[in-house]
Structures are given as structure tokens and as C-alpha cells.
Amino acid sequence: MSTVALTEENFESSVTESGITLVDWWAAWCGPCRMFGPVFEAASEKHTDITFGKIDTEDQQSLAAAAQISSIPTLMAFRDGVLVFSQAGALPAASLEQLIQAVRELDMDQVREEIAANQQA
Numbered sequence: 001m002s003t004v005a006l007t008e009e010n011f012e013s014s015v016t017e018s019g020i021t022l023v024d025w026w027a028a029w030c031g032p033c034r035m036f037g038p039v040f041e042a043a044s045e046k047h048t049d050i051t052f053g054k055i056d057t058e059d060q061q062s063l064a065a066a067a068q069i070s071s072i073p074t075l076m077a078f079r080d081g082v083l084v085f086s087q088a089g090a091l092p093a094a095s096l097e098q099l100i101q102a103v104r105e106l107d108m109d110q111v112r113e114e115i116a117a118n119q120q121a
Contacts, residue, residue, distance in 0.1 A: 002045065003041055005054055005055075011055070011063060015078040019049070019050070019080070020077065020078070020079050021050070021077075022050060022051070022052050022075065022076070022077050024052070025067070027058045027072055032089070035090050039090070057069060057072055072088070073088070075087055075088075079111075085103065
């Protein structure tokens with residue numbers, strides 16, 4: 001599956017569905033974003049069971065503000081509607097593969113228990 005453009009209209013439905021969604025926050029003027037783009041695209045072709053979304057922060061400024069994006073590129077990983085990773089900076093291909101594997105291996109029941117415990121504290 002190739003990448004999909006995410007906007008205010010489809011962002012929430014994309015990241016709350018079951019499965020894994022990776023989101024690349026980027027802009028055309030950003031050099032590191034242009035370097036990371038092909039790495040992200042290649043991973044999307046390799047991992048067809050994952051949704052790979054790209055958000056142009058220039059075009060989707062209110063969405064970027066709502067997500068508190070202060071540096072690009074920023075990569076977010078959602079699994080079953082839960083944000084499980086968020087980090088600014090371009091990742092090399094090997095690091096992106098490690099992240100994908102780590103997200104796949106998460107015990108989501110345990111993740112939800114930890115979130116609930118943190119919310120009660």
C-alpha cells in the first residue's frame with residue numbers, strides 16, 4: 001500500500017481504526033522531510049498491512065497545531081486507536097523497521113492498562 005494523504009477530514013478515522021497507522025508530519029520546504037519521504041514510502045510498499053499516512057503541515061496547519069507539532073518531520077505510530085510513539089526527526093530505514101517491529105509486538109492490553117493507571121494517578 002502506498003501512502004495516503006491525511007487531512008482534518010480523515011485523520012481521526014484513520015488513526016482510530018484497528019491495526020497500525022504510521023503518520024509522517026512533513027512540509028515541502030523541509031530538507032529532512034524530503035530525505036525521510038522515500039524511506040517512509042518504501043516501508044509502505046513493504047508493510048501492506050499498515051496504513052501509512054502523510055500530513056502536509058503547511059496545508060493542514062490547524063491539524064498540526066492540534067497535534068502540537070513543533071518540529072518536522074515528526075513520526076507518530078498509532079495502534080488500535082492508541083498513540084504509542086511520537087518523535088521528531090528523520091529515521092533511517094533500519095530504525096523505521098525496528099519501530100514497526102516494536103509496534104507490532106506491543107501487548108495492547110498492557111498498554112491500555114498502563115494508560116488507565118496513569119490517568120488515575
